[in-house]
Amino acid sequence: MKSRALEYLIKDPLLHMGMIEPIRRDTAEILYAEIDGVLMKEEQSNAYMISVDNFEKGQELINSILKCSLIVAHQKYMIDYISNRFGLTEKLECVQAAYMDKTKIHTKEELEIRQLEPNQIEVILKHYNKLSNNEIEMLLKNGSLFGGYKNHVLIGFIGNHLEGSIGLLEIFPEYRRLGYGTILESYMINKTLEDGLVPFTQVEIENKKSIALQKKLGFKISIDKLYWLF
Missing domain, CATH: 3.40.630 (Aminopeptidase)
Incomplete structure (x- = not known):
């Protein structure tokens, strides 16, 4: 099969x-x-x-x-x-x-990136509302969410959805347009490659900013669409 x-x-x-x-x-x-x-x-x-x-x-x-x-x-x-x-x-x-390449992405060392802990769920829920509380709890328990820290202050996060796609990228408003989203996603790409897996993500078609980021990072974008129904 x-x-x-x-x-x-x-x-x-x-x-x-x-x-x-x-x-x-x-x-x-x-x-x-x-x-x-x-x-x-x-x-x-x-x-x-x-x-x-x-x-x-x-x-x-x-x-x-x-x-x-x-x-x-x-x-x-x-x-x-x-x-x-x-x-x-x-x-x-x-x-x-x-990301069909096998080559890691060189990243700036402006952020300290580390796994988020279950007791940090409130800060995630404050900034991200696209998943249920239960799903966020599961991701934290699985060690699937990572935070970026600037001078020991959490400035945003990223992770893997339950099925394995890269997502949940959120940079807090006061830290946007500084390249931190690129750094966080590059970290996830490199981590996925280290695990011997293919980095992939799914982007809503109207999210032009995210599609542009994926292209900048070297992702190939499908011509055909897929449809999540729930």
Whole structure:
């Protein structure tokens, strides 16, 4: 199943990096993998992930799921069917960005970067509201969030989402436009490379500033879109 899934996904590795990496990290339960599509469930985030060659196969695979509150579809023609079947009302349209190089990024040593602790949850919730309190708690417990410190003062943070993508980049207002976002993301890229993994992230299509940052750091950006439904 694993090899069959990767054989399908590698036909468009950039678009599918968010599915490929969980398989490589052994956090994916592969539910279907054939020449016409892949359906899997990422076990850390409990997110279903689907990519198919045609609507009929997608419909068949979606019908095999009894309950779903979070799913990412890689074809636009699946959105309405998935949303209607599971009563999902929210949608994020994203591009996939992946750092396909193996070379680490040289970074300025302006910040001290270290893992954030569970007792720092309040400062994260104060500045970041895109995830539930429970998800933030899990990320802190897993050691997946990192803070940047300037003169021993926390100025922002970054981390990995539960399924492995780089995200949660937040620079506090008074420290913006000083290049600290670039430093924090470069740190995450280098850390991911050290772990033998591919750095990847997903960016909402209207977030032009973030897309520009990914390009500046050497990420390749998918032409096709993916769609988070919840």
